[in-house]
Amino acid sequence: MKFAISTLTFALAAVSTAQYDNKSLPFYLTLTSPDASTDGDFITACHTGAGIESLCLSNSSSVSKPDPSYPSTFYFNTSSDIGPPAPGLGQPGILTYSLNISTGEIPSAVTLFNDPTSDFALPLLYPGSNDAQVFAFDDENKLGLTGYVDYTVNPPKPGSFKTYYRWYSCPTYYLGYYYVNLVWSLGAAEPETPGCVEVSVKRVFSD
Ligand SMILES: *[C@@H]1O[C@H](CO)[C@@H](O)[C@H](O)[C@H]1NC(C)=O
């Protein structure tokens, strides 16, 4: 019974609402990678549509480059009602950002955009927090995503919460914009797009 309740809590947490209102201190997102030209790079929010930003590699020199290219400041909004789904896992929350427009700042949060013909999801910052993806930072400040279904067995087995780290840097195309972005692989394999490299994402508090 205890398990059923925690599973339900987690299922509710996956659909985020405005309850994620406890904003963390500001931080940058930095990458480590076996690829030398990617290792140590940061994430910059890049314009990719009206009010929409993607998570560009700050130093990427793709068809389009981040402008400006300095690391962006992010926040992690958690909820006082939602704790870690299992001992040792990080507190669930949404990755947030303040988009500057002429009339002020718009709170935005990361959603995973899925094109069903691609094998990765593209993290995008949209205004507000509807459909925001729930993530967690582990005790080494690494960004991951927690799941409780093991899809590698037949039949898939629900039960143990586990944190996944399926981040890659990939060349992307979205609504007319070409960038090198942080993406989430849908499954354990490296995405099929040439030029993808495995990365791990860590937060570094900026003050
Ligand atoms: C994050 O939390 C702050 C503080 O409560 C809030 O102002 C902001 O709207 C939240 N961000 C999002 C995207 O919900």
Ligand SMILES: *[C@@H]1O[C@H](CO)[C@@H](O)[C@H](O)[C@H]1NC(C)=O
């Ligand atoms: C990113 O570019 C800056 C400025 O050119 C440079 O100082 C820095 O070493 C670069 N970082 C990486 C990880 O390539």
Ligand SMILES: *[C@@H]1O[C@H](CO)[C@@H](O)[C@H](O)[C@H]1NC(C)=O
């Ligand atoms: C908000 O989060 C901080 C950690 O970032 C924690 O210390 C604090 O207790 C939280 N506040 C509430 C009301 O949950």
Ligand SMILES: *[C@@H]1O[C@H](CO)[C@@H](O)[C@H](O)[C@H]1NC(C)=O
């Ligand atoms: C938004 O503008 C304010 C004031 O000019 C500045 O302090 C802040 O760093 C800007 N934020 C971003 C994300 O560019």
